[in-house]
Amino acid sequence: MATPLGIQSMQQPGSVPPMGGVQGLAEDFNALTMQTRPGTMDPLFDAKELPRPLEGDVEPKNLVEMYPMNCHPRYLRLTTSAVPSSQSLASRWHLPLGAVVCPLAEPPDGEEVPIVNFAPASVVRCRRCRTYVNPYMTFTEAGRKYRCNVCTLLNDVPSEYYAQLDATGKRVDINQRPELTKGTIEFVAPAEYMVRPPMPPVYFFLIDVSISAVRSGMIEVVANTIKSCLDELPGFPRTQIGFATFDSTIHFYNMKSSLTQPQMLVVSDLDDIFIPLPDDLLVNLSESRSVVETFLDSLPTMFQDNVNLESAFGPALKAAFMVMSQLGGKLLIFQNTLPSLGVGRLKLRGDDSRVYGTDKEHGLRLPEDPFYKQMAAEFSKYQISANVYAFSDKYTDIASLGTLAKSTDLLALPAVDCDKAFAMQLSLEETLLTTPT
Secondary structure, three states: OOOOOOOOOOOOOOOOOOHHHHHHHHHHHHHOOOOOOOOOOOOOOOHHHOOOOOOOOOOOOOHHHHOOOOOOOOOEEEOOOOOOOOHHHHHHHOOOOOEEEOOOOOOOOOOOOOEEOOOOOOOOEOOOOOOEOOOOOEEEHHHOEEEOOOOOOEEEOOHHHOOOEOOOOOEOOHHHOHHHOOOOOEEOOOHHHOOOOOOOOEEEEEEEOOHHHHHHOHHHHHHHHHHHHHHHOOOOOOOEEEEEEEOOOEEEEEOOOOOOOOEEEEEOOOOOOOOOOOOOOOEEOOOOHHHHHHHHHHHHHHOOOOOOOOOOHHHHHHHHHHHHOOOOEEEEEEEOOOOOOOOOOOOOOOOOHHHOOOOOHHHHHOOOOOHHHHHHHHHHHOOEEEEEEEOOOOOOOHHHHHHHHOOOOEEEOOOOOHHHHHHHHHHHHHHHHOOOO
16 A cells, blocks of 8 residues: 555554554545635625624614613623623633622713602512612502512512503503613612611811820821811711820810810820710811811910820720710821720730741731720721821831721821821811712
8 A cells, every 4th residue: 555645654664564544544634625715705604794893973882872771880880791691601600790889979971860759658679688679670460569670579569659550561650750760869768777867977086196196297287187178078067076186195175166265174094984075075167166276276286395105096096986976977097106005005016027928927917906896896886987097107007907997998108208298188188078978
């Protein structure tokens, strides 16, 4: 048998040629066929199935136009435009699913978010999964029931929300019900949705006045920034404001509108914290404006000769909580010295350079004292949010202090030079002026 064209004999002299292997290889080559040449198309293929570029001025439809009953992506945007519709597809999907939620984003130009008020009745929701009424719920049985689009439960329509269905199965009042045609609406929350009646906006400032805070210039920057923002604080004329400072003791300030200047009250017992004037430490800003401005003007010089090295931050935090627990609000903390007295005192853990780069380094990133985590839980329980501004250029133990601001802001500024002070001013202004009420 002759060797096929293109195949060279590889046997050694004196050996028997592998006839079966050569024959099989020849058959494989003969079975190869060339299809269409490069640049040509299979005649059985329909060219109309290929995607074509846009013709003329035709523009692709965006998701907002394609799905007008969906939430606008400015408020809620998923990481993918589609999700698996079956368990088998989901098991092969292997893509993480997330969402960017911005409920307080500015509405698109020319649009307003409709406001729906069900009062005096309650908001219509599925009784099993608590999904709010939306355009994708279907009404049946002449409008007396609706099926949840999430859990498919058939719910009774409240009598005050009942409307007949037209020939197409839609409610006759659908055009008067934004919640049935729009993907983005706002519900007016009835009384049962509130833990307590709406409170006035409260801002309480807790300021470190130890020697390191004085020397860094922190106190002056904080006082000037707060004063510049007073006119823009939300909630006028109901806004309430209060101040406390601390070093080895805690200083409260009575700012009643009847006073010409603030009255300082000092609490030195760190083991048994109490509020010296429970009713006068939070004042109405519009009524006590002159007293508040006098305090802020005098604060930088009030402690300019302070040589106290200690920080009773933990007891001061408990005192601020006692002041705010009745109303809630925003607590803004300006801290410079590592807490050293009373509950919540912290140790210097980052001074051993041998720890860094080893298995023990991760311990420095864990809270040392559970006190701050417990206080954060209490703050949340009483509707208090905490912002921590840490200014020290030395070890501050942000891992422990940061638990206070777990769900709000945490700004660490090592050493307060002019640039970092400006950064703090911008962040503080944003916090004060953009807080929703």
